[in-house]
Amino acid sequence: MLEFLSKELSDQLRAAQQTRQRRKSRLRVHVDQVEYPVLRLWVDGMALQVEGLSHLRGLVDIYDGSRHVLQCLIIASELDGNELICTFKRATAVSDKPALDYWRDESLPVAYLPKA
Template sequence: MLEYLPQELRDQLEAARKRRAARKSKMRVEVNGAVFPVLRFWQGGFSLDADLCPARLRGLVDLHDGPRHVFQCLIIASEIEAGELVCEFKRATPVASRAALDYWRDENAPVGYLPKA
């Protein structure tokens, strides 16, 4: 159906669709200090606007949801499909607000020590 429309109108419709998707999503990807909006996010990857980001994207990136740092992702593959850079990651490590414990903490352990009476 879109093939009957003039190319200029198709380009404007595609630009409006990208703006709407970028505005709807608050997720951002940070790569070497550069920030790119995420258009779509799923369990195995995410997509970016191909016009705004580099042609290939690989390595370690930080994924933010608004101001909150959510994941640190290792991108293994990226390719351009229909104006979007589709990135697949090998792992997405959730970012914790505190350091991981290197010991087992019992639920009923005392919080502090009591002095001798």
């Protein structure tokens, strides 16, 4: 449908769609005390809004509002129009508890009760 519209109108529609995606997404990438909005996130990558950013590599933190969600290692990034497409090597979910280094049996009691 966009091929039948004038270039100015199709550019305005794309800009409005990107603005809507940016407002809808609460996800943000924190890199060196700078925040970048995440437009889309998938299993092994994400799309960022380009605002003076030409490439991005290394370890980044992804936040949902103020909650730390993921820690990702970006191995490649490329510009695609007004978006920066980043590819992850790993994306680790952040937990509020320390990792266990042993297997915990689910059927064991959590605490001991004193004899009454």
